[in-house]
Amino acid sequence: MATPTLNWPLPRAVAHRCGGALTPENSLAGLRVAAALGFRAVEFDVMLSADGTPWVIHDETLERTTTGSGRVCETSDEVLRRIDIGSRLHKAFAGEPMATFEAMTLRCHELGLQANVEIKPAEGHEVETGDVVARRILSLWEGRPLPLVSSFSFAALQAARKVAPSLPLGFLYSKAPADWLQRFDDLAGYSLHCAKDVDDAVLAQAKARKIPVLCYTVNDPRQAQFLFDRDVTAVFSDRLDVMADYR
Numbered sequence: 001m002a003t004p005t006l007n008w009p010l011p012r013a014v015a016h017r018c019g020g021a022l023t024p025e026n027s028l029a030g031l032r033v034a035a036a037l038g039f040r041a042v043e044f045d046v047m048l049s050a051d052g053t054p055w056v057i058h059d060e061t062l063e064r065t066t067t068g069s070g071r072v073c074e075t076s077d078e079v080l081r082r083i084d085i086g087s088r089l090h091k092a093f094a095g096e097p098m099a100t101f102e103a104m105t106l107r108c109h110e111l112g113l114q115a116n117v118e119i120k121p122a123e124g125h126e127v128e129t130g131d132v133v134a135r136r137i138l139s140l141w142e143g144r145p146l147p148l149v150s151s152f153s154f155a156a157l158q159a160a161r162k163v164a165p166s167l168p169l170g171f172l173y174s175k176a177p178a179d180w181l182q183r184f185d186d187l188a189g190y191s192l193h194c195a196k197d198v199d200d201a202v203l204a205q206a207k208a209r210k211i212p213v214l215c216y217t218v219n220d221p222r223q224a225q226f227l228f229d230r231d232v233t234a235v236f237s238d239r240l241d242v243m244a245d246y247r
Contacts, residue, residue, distance in 0.1 A: 130159030
């Protein structure tokens with residue numbers, strides 16, 4: 001299987017969860033702020049509702065970032081549409097709606113933003129989420145350069161690859177395991193995503209294979225430059241205000 005490639009250049013810095021610390025995470029407001037600050041790429045998380053619809057949210061439960069409660073995978077679309085995801089950050093964002101994957105994608109297209117879509121399956125829904133997200137990507141990005149798709153779940157990546165052989169896949173780990181290259185080759189991966197304390201040995205392996213390495217979450221320009229000097233390709237950042245030089 002040939003390794004899929006991105007048809008757009010990876011920027012040095014990617015807006016983490018859309019707008020980082022400046023807006024409600026994984027929100028349409030985050031996209032507006034990221035674009036206004038000159039960022040070219042954003043990262044966001046996608047999970048399925050009880051109705052099997054992909055929504056943009058990080059946690060399996062609603063309490064931390066929304067006015068709702070309970071598990072996302074057990075909550076209907078009707079309920080999710082009424083949830084406020086802005087109030088917990090600041091009253092200025094009160095009433096900010098939770099976004100569907102479709103709404104987030106269309107806004108990215110409108111703003112000219114490239115995307116790293118992280119498949120974030122609820123426990124027990126790994127294969128279904130990978131399958132649904134990949135199918136929606138093929139539909140929503142038809143005729144456009146495909147997004148980069150990443151996940152901590154190998155099963156979700158397997159499901160996505162089965163549906164979309166041309167999809168660029170990012171293998172996401174807090175710390176890359178000893179067999180990461182074998183897993184990478186098994187699914188014809190595109191990039192490695194890992195925590196900012198990435199080992200020199202892993203970076204050497206990636207460099208030898210010309211595999212892009214993306215690190216999270218980097219909020220200090222000095223730390224970002226340190227990683228770039230070690231051949232890290234890009235970083236995810238919450239501090240869009242201080243990372244402007246790497247947009």
